[in-house]
Amino acid sequence: MLQHTNDGSNNSTPKYSPSTTVQKAFRILEFLSIHQPVKPSFIAEKLKLTRTNVHRLLATLIEIGYVTKDENRGYRLTFSVFKLGSRVPMSQDLKEIAKPLMIELGRIANENVYLTVLYGRMVIAIEEVRSHHHLSMNPDITYTYPIHTCASGKNFLAYLPEEEAAQILSQGVLEKRTENTFTTVEAMQEELKTTRERGFATEIREFSDDLNSYSAPIFDYQGKVVANMSISGPSIRATPEKLDNLVGVLLEKTRSISQQLGRSE
Amino acid sequence: MKSKREAPGNIASTVVTAVDILEYIADRGKVYPRDITHDLGLNRSTVHRMLYTLERLNYVDKYADGRYRLTFRLFEIGNTVPHSYNLIDTARRELLELSHITGFTVNHGINYADQVLYVDKATPAAYLQLDRSVGESEPLHCTSIGKVLLAHLEDQELKETIDRLALTPYTPNTLVSPDTLYNEIIDVRKNGYAVDRQELAMEVRCVAVPVHGHTGANVSGISVSGPEDQLTLEKIERVLPTLQATAARIERNIRNAISA
Numbered sequence: 001m002l003q004h005t006n007d008g009s010n011n012s013t014p015k016y017s018p019s020t021t022v023q024k025a026f027r028i029l030e031f032l033s034i035h036q037p038v039k040p041s042f043i044a045e046k047l048k049l050t051r052t053n054v055h056r057l058l059a060t061l062i063e064i065g066y067v068t069k070d071e072n073r074g075y076r077l078t079f080s081v082f083k084l085g086s087r088v089p090m091s092q093d094l095k096e097i098a099k100p101l102m103i104e105l106g107r108i109a110n111e112n113v114y115l116t117v118l119y120g121r122m123v124i125a126i127e128e129v130r131s132h133h134h135l136s137m138n139p140d141i142t143y144t145y146p147i148h149t150c151a152s153g154k155n156f157l158a159y160l161p162e163e164e165a166a167q168i169l170s171q172g173v174l175e176k177r178t179e180n181t182f183t184t185v186e187a188m189q190e191e192l193k194t195t196r197e198r199g200f201a202t203e204i205r206e207f208s209d210d211l212n213s214y215s216a217p218i219f220d221y222q223g224k225v226v227a228n229m230s231i232s233g234p235s236i237r238a239t240p241e242k243l244d245n246l247v248g249v250l251l252e253k254t255r256s257i258s259q260q261l262g263r264s265e
Numbered sequence: 266m267k268s269k270r271e272a273p274g275n276i277a278s279t280v281v282t283a284v285d286i287l288e289y290i291a292d293r294g295k296v297y298p299r300d301i302t303h304d305l306g307l308n309r310s311t312v313h314r315m316l317y318t319l320e321r322l323n324y325v326d327k328y329a330d331g332r333y334r335l336t337f338r339l340f341e342i343g344n345t346v347p348h349s350y351n352l353i354d355t356a357r358r359e360l361l362e363l364s365h366i367t368g369f370t371v372n373h374g375i376n377y378a379d380q381v382l383y384v385d386k387a388t389p390a391a392y393l394q395l396d397r398s399v400g401e402s403e404p405l406h407c408t409s410i411g412k413v414l415l416a417h418l419e420d421q422e423l424k425e426t427i428d429r430l431a432l433t434p435y436t437p438n439t440l441v442s443p444d445t446l447y448n449e450i451i452d453v454r455k456n457g458y459a460v461d462r463q464e465l466a467m468e469v470r471c472v473a474v475p476v477h478g479h480t481g482a483n484v485s486g487i488s489v490s491g492p493e494d495q496l497t498l499e500k501i502e503r504v505l506p507t508l509q510a511t512a513a514r515i516e517r518n519i520r521n522a523i524s525a
Contacts, residue, residue: 016310018318025280026322033345060277064284077346079377082384085343086400087291088335119341144354226337 024049025057029077032067036076043075094227095127097260098218101253102129102229109246111233116145116152116215117226121171123152131233148174148182151203151215152228157188158195159217159225165192180206200247201228205235214243216254220261229254282307283315287335290325295332343400347384350479355518360387360487363511367504369491372471374403376414379429381405381486403465406432406446407439409473410486412459415450417475417484423450438464458505459486463493470496472505474512478519487512 027047032038044054058075061067065080098115106113106129115127123145147153148169157165166185174183182188195201203213215230231246232238285305290296301312316333319325325333347353356373364371364387373385380402405411405426415423424447432441440446453459461471473488489504490496496504 016314016317018321019279019283019314021277021279022283022315022318023322025277025283026324030342033342036345036349056275056277057280059275060280063276064281066284076349077342079346079375079382081339082343082346083382083400083402084288084291085340088337088340088343094337117337119344 021057024053025061028054028057029061029066029081032075032077033081037070037074038076039074094218094257094261097257098127098227098229101256102127105129105229105231105246105249105253106131108249109231109233111231111238111246114152114228114230114232116150116228116230118147118153118156119144121147121168123147123150123156123228126227145207146175146177148188149177149203149207150230151201151213152230154188154192154195154201154203155215155217155228156225158192158201159219159223162189162192165189177207178205178209180204182206200251202240202243204240210234210236212238212240212243214247214250216247216250217258218254218261219258226261227257229257279315282311283319286312286315287319287324287339290333290335291339295328295334297332351519351522352384352479352485355479355522356476356485356487356515357385357387359511359514359518360385363487363489363507364388366507367489367491369489369496369504372410372488372490373476373485374408374410374414374488375485376405376411376417377402379405379426381408381411381414384485404430404433404435406430407435407461407464409459409461409471409488409490412450412453412461413473413475413486413488414484416453416459423447435465436463436467438462438467440464458509460498460501461488461490462498468493470498470501472496472501472508474505474508476512476515476519478516478523487515 024047028043031043031047035042040051040054040058043049044051047054058067062069066078067075068078070076095115102113102115109131111131113129114125116123116125118124125144145153147156157168160168166189169185169188174181174185174188176183182191200214200216203211203215205212207213211232212235213230213232215228217225218227218229220226229250231243231250286301289301289305293300298309298312298316301307301316302309305312316325316327320327320333323336323338326336327333352373352375360371360373371387372383374381374383376382381404382402383399386399403411405415415426418426427443427446427450432443432446433439434441440449458472458474461469461473463470469490470493471488471490473486476485476487477483479485487508489508
């Protein structure tokens with residue numbers, strides 16, 4: 001198994017100073033990924049860069065093929081960035097490592113098992129193993145979940161510094177999906193504390209009245225939560241009692257994945 | 266190995282170098298700095314400085330054995346592109362349902378750089394698929410989505426595109442003559458759907474219809490594909506109305522998303 005020594009940037013080639021031009025270019029790429037299409041003046045203003053700087057870097061990114069001008073609406077990323085991102089082996093590694101364990105867990109739980117990642121304030125299921133019950137989750141249920149409504153979202157937030165979690169939560173309204181949804185930052189923070197102490201997150205009719213879910217975090221070598229594995233099912237069948245009985249196996253699986261991602265405990 | 270890009274005039278050459286390194290790592294998976302130095306013809310301190318910069322930015326990380334690989338970061342950023350064109354949110358639910366109803370794999374693709382670029386995919390079921398076609402490209406001339414996308418082009422553009430395509434034979438059924446392909450595309454235009462009759466792989470058949478109205482991408486294609494012994498030509502006829510209904514629903518979702 002591969003082990004990381006990189007526990008921060010300190011011990012990796014410290015004699016080099018980073019290229020500020022490259023840093024600015026990637027700040028622009030990241031800014032575009034969130035705000036596209038976007039006008040250069042907005043980039044300059046928000047990233048506190050000079051207009052000359054922004055134009056030169058945009059010209060460079062266009063030359064490379066990563067950015068395109070969208071008529072009069074501004075600049076955006078091209079599908080070349082999507083293609084490049086799709087080649088990141090980590091996502092495959094993660095799925096490859098997780099897949100057999102998800103299948104095992106699915107077999108034991110006989111409920112749907114998901115592998116989720118965080119994108120902005122949304123939790124996205126990137127893999128699933130379906131249960132064999134006839135009453136399985138409706139396939140037309142959306143596969144993205146607002147961060148405050150799902151068990152996985154709580155795990156992503158629970159291991160961030162409290163201010164950072166609060167900041168993410170404050171970026172928008174906490175939509176009330178059901179009577180049980182946590183809709184205030186304060187209530188969420190209390191729940192995150194419990195989640196952290198317990199080592200897994202629960203979701204009891206919070207995203208949907210018909211749905212319960214337990215989720216356990218997957219950590220990378222830096223101790224960052226990079227993904228979650230969760231068990232979800234209809235609330236009439238996947239009761240908290242049933243999920244309580246499965247959480248031990250769930251944690252066993254996520255610990256194994258974290259170890260394979262280089263986490264040493 | 267792709268050649269280094271030229272950096273004309275007002276171009277930040279350090280950014281070009283950094284991206285060359287990122288793409289080199291994407292090609293190889295895990296690489297030693299010395300391989301980058303050697304294969305890209307860069308000097309050692311440049312490579313180390315760029316890797317240090319990319320590591321600080323969280324795009325690469327380093328193994329104990331000294332090799333570098335890409336992190337999840339590029340995946341996150343890249344994924345925003347199809348989302349920004351409304352290709353995912355308006356269609357995913359319908360793709361899943363179509364896959365569920367038919368029991369076959371459903372793909373969603375656009376025409377990008379003269380290829381079908383798959384932006385989303387739904388599989389019917391229980392087990393995770395080994396292949397991962399999202400983000401990958403396939404030829405236009407021998408896939409059902411490719412033919413649907415070709416059929417969307419204006420006649421002149423269609424002819425020019427066909428002239429540019431390599432028309433590589435993959436199976437005995439692949440259409441490799443420009444004239445035959447052109448006639449096939451005219452049929453697709455008339456019929457409103459396209460069939461891949463084991464033209465990319467002998468084991469697989471596909472059927473695709475266009476989806477209109479995306480912002481930016483204009484048209485995309487959705488397909489149902491399955492093993493040739495299950496997705497027979499008769500079965501394709503039976504699946505087609507469901508596929509067309511799915512496309513209509515996605516088009517409605519797009520209209521709603523745009524007017525929202």
